[in-house]
Amino acid sequence: MRSNWQGLIPAKAVHRCPFKSAKGVKFVIEAVSAHVDAKKDKFIALSDQIWDLAEIRFQEYRSSKAQMQALEGEGFRITPNIGELPTAFVAEYGSGSPVIAILGEYDALAGLSQVAGATEMQPIDPTKEGHGCGHHLLGTAGVMAAVAVKDHLKENGACGTIRYYGCPAEEGGSGKTFMARAGAFEEVDAALCWHPSSFNGVNVSDTLANLQVYFHFTGKASHAAVSPHHGRSALDAVELMNVGANYMREHMPPTARVHYAITNTGGISPNVVQAEASVLYLVRSPDIQGVRCIFERVKKIAEGAALMTETTVKCEIDRATSSILPNTVLDRAVQQNLEAARGPNFDASDFAFSERIRKTFSKEEIADSFLQLGLDVDPAKVMHTDVMPFSNQRQLDLGSTDVADVSRVVPTTQFWGACYAIGTAFHSWQMVAQGKLPAAHKGMTYAAKVLAATALDLLNDRSLLEAAKAEYRSRMNGNPYECPIPAEVLPPVLRNGGRT
């Protein structure tokens, strides 16, 4: 696929100015925190604006534009349309090597409209979207951090390049995977990101690789009462396929997952034999080889269903993501800055709100939020104000993220930043409700400081960057990045006239 990548100014292979030795964690965090705090009000307004827009995957036109305008106003060079994705962009400041990337997002979730600050489920409009994963905070903290790094580089006359990547469609779109396939991260030396959560700490979760595939069945329409024997039902085929897949579950590895949604039932008339029907499958496994193995079995089940019903089936790959490649060197650098930065500093009113909204969480949800991170359950803890201790013990997160594809191109790290009451579930109305509160803004500002300080560490300390790269090479074991999305599969936004 043709890439729009050529628009960027190429980073020089050799940096032209001498590297400054690191002046210590404390110095960097103090300097960068001052830059973040100086401009935080305008970025809090940007985050609230993106919360209000709540645009879903590949439709984030106004959200990405708002970020591009903010960064352009700060002197960044903007390259839009990365990988031909209309809502993907890169903002860049500085020159030469190294190139440090901060990854941002801004997509919302369908059906999660919710009044901000309410402690009961109260949609603004039940048909509308909401920021149920905090990506308005995620992206805006990245913008804040990139600007703070720029201000610091400007002030100190340092060299190197800071880039902010505006990445669309993390939710169900694999935006970063399409960007990685287009070569968007090839000049980058290291990438940093975070995710809003109820806790502060390095994210040491291994995520699952996945593959999302449509199965389109075609049969023959007929009157369901007068001439059913002439009809061949595509909907029967979908139902039989799902039964077959459900029987397969007992014989899958326990860490694999298979989900499906019927996306076309073939119509709403029971008196017509359905000539067309489609089902969308999402297959997950700890690595992409495992995903492909299960996918081959699901394909056989689809073919079996077609054979049984005398229909035909066509398989259409929608998207895929890899599993995460950890980088402990970068994780440790982030941990230092998480501990050195002054935390979100939640106050009495933040705690009071959290106490109120947590009445809507079950005891099990509260316990799970600790257990999922390998922490002891502490029911008395309402908000997280400290930093989780560093752990080499990786957890298996049974979800997936497209950050994984960046991690397989360049050394990448991600961390959690506390913005919500402990027990808040991802993709819930409670997460949307808390997205514009002072606590969320404080968590976002803290995350921006950690991102900016770590980016500066990597710009200033060549040995740290080289160690991160050496770990990356060792974990890749000589294998090049292989995009899990086949070359011929277009991003969803470029299919069907842009309807995703």
Ligand SMILES: [Zn+2]
């Ligand atoms: Zn998310």
